[in-house]
Amino acid sequence: MTSIVLKKASAGDLETLQQIGKETFYETFAKHNSEEEMQKYLAESFSSEKLLKELNTPDSQFFIVWEEENPVGYLKINFGASQTELQDETSMEIERIYVKSSHHGKKVGQLLYDKALEIALQQQKKYIWLGVWEENKRAVSFYSKNGFTQFDKHIFRLGDEEQTDLMMKKVLE
Incomplete structure (x- = not known):
């Protein structure tokens, strides 16, 4: 049995975050978007400069799930x-939970979500919110279940392309 470990990411994890971020986003959305648009998005969203800035922002945190030496998912x-939209001091945003397709159904997403919930409760937030693409039925179902x-x-x-995200929240009080 392999070991699954969740670790907080730092600037030293930049290349790992780029790799897992690009891989999981591509797996999730490539079949619904043009290759050109995907490559442009991946280059912009996971550039070293952008990710390093996000990693060094005090109001953002990243966590990586490792199976042995392999990153298999991450949380932001x-x-x-x-926060990308609401910017409410009483809330916390889950901006990203992504898991490699090879690890779907293995509770990696739940582990990441549980970490986010733990932090929100520790910080006494009133609610957690997120945006999820309406066509990502697996993710919508996951969040509804939680x-x-x-x-x-x-x-x-x-x-x-303009795509519709559902904004979802969970009240913690």
Whole structure:
């Protein structure tokens, strides 16, 4: 049996985050978007400069799940002004939970979500929120199972494509 370990990421994990970030985003969305738009998005969103800035932002945290020496998923959470939309001091955003498709169904996503919930409770946040693409039925089901409900929608741009994200939240009080 292999060992699964969750570790907080630091600037020293930049290349690992780039690799797992690009790989999991591509696995999740490539079949729904053009190759050109995917490559442009991956280059911009996972550039060293952008990721290093995010890693060094005090109101954001990254965690990586490792199976032995291999990264298999990651989590990014945001607080305060680092939240992508609401920026409510009483809330925490889960910006990303991504897991390699090879590890779907192996509780890696649940491990990442449980870590986010633990931090939100420690910081006495009133609710957790996130955006999830409406066509990502697996993720919508996962969040619903964990007590999230839809409260709004917003547009996510991937290149020239406009996609609808469901905004979901879980009240913690």
